[in-house]
Amino acid sequence: MTVDAKPVAELPDPRDFGLSVVPEGEIPAELASLVDEVRSLVDTVAHTKAGSRELAAAREAVAAANDRLKGDRHDIGTMVQQVWPDGRVEYGTLTNVVSGPTNAAAPPLRMETAPEGGLRGEVVLNGTYQGPPGLVHGGWLAALLDQALGSAAGAEGMPGLTANLDVNYRNPTPLNAPLEITARVSGTERRKVFVSGEVRHNGQVTAEGTALMVRMNLPGDGGA
């Protein structure tokens, strides 16, 4: 494969594209804690066997919390600037469904630089990510891989959009168990960035994916 990498000199600042940016460090600790609680609540509600009285009371309490918080919202498209423990800076959407720090529907996935190259992250998916009994939904495994592969391209200075994603499911992926996600760039050709990655449980590959990311075409960067 032709290796024709043309990473951007500097990651584009979303503000230059008219998007708002929230530095992750400025997200209030109370919001992070609330997001964790809501994530747990979604799992609790999905599995509850509580009776009508308790359900009605819980619904009132949740509706009151919803009313209290509804007023002041970030715009759709608001970005978060995340600085990973290894110093890498990444921009993503604040509510990204896989990694968004304020999205209770996100596991969330956090990728760090792997010693062997590429990126590595760990995640546990609770029972709200269920497909077959006790197992992670295949669409969610694709989402995890898509995000991880996109991050791997971004980490090499080639942020872009997924043009194609192929996933092979090799073994069942358990819920409520630590999963390791790995991803790396395998080559580039003009603006095409080829990436591959795996989901593992206890060292065994449960799903693997390859994707074609098309690098952002930025004005003046000679990207094509």
Ligand SMILES: CCCCCCCC(=O)SCCNC(=O)CCNC(=O)[C@H](O)C(C)(C)COP(=O)(O)OP(=O)(O)OC[C@H]1O[C@@H](n2cnc3c(N)ncnc32)[C@H](O)[C@@H]1OP(=O)(O)O
């Ligand atoms: C850190 C952030 C992580 C984010 C991870 C999350 C990733 C996502 O979920 S992204 C969302 C899902 N993806 C999308 O919505 C993308 C929708 N598609 C598009 O917008 C466009 O088709 C896009 C941007 C991919 C490509 O369009 P464009 O920039 O005009 O590129 P284009 O000139 O058509 O193609 C560039 C090259 O890629 C090739 N290509 C484009 N699409 C494909 C495809 N589906 N299959 C194979 N090759 C393709 C072209 O043939 C061309 O190749 P070559 O250099 O050899 O001529």
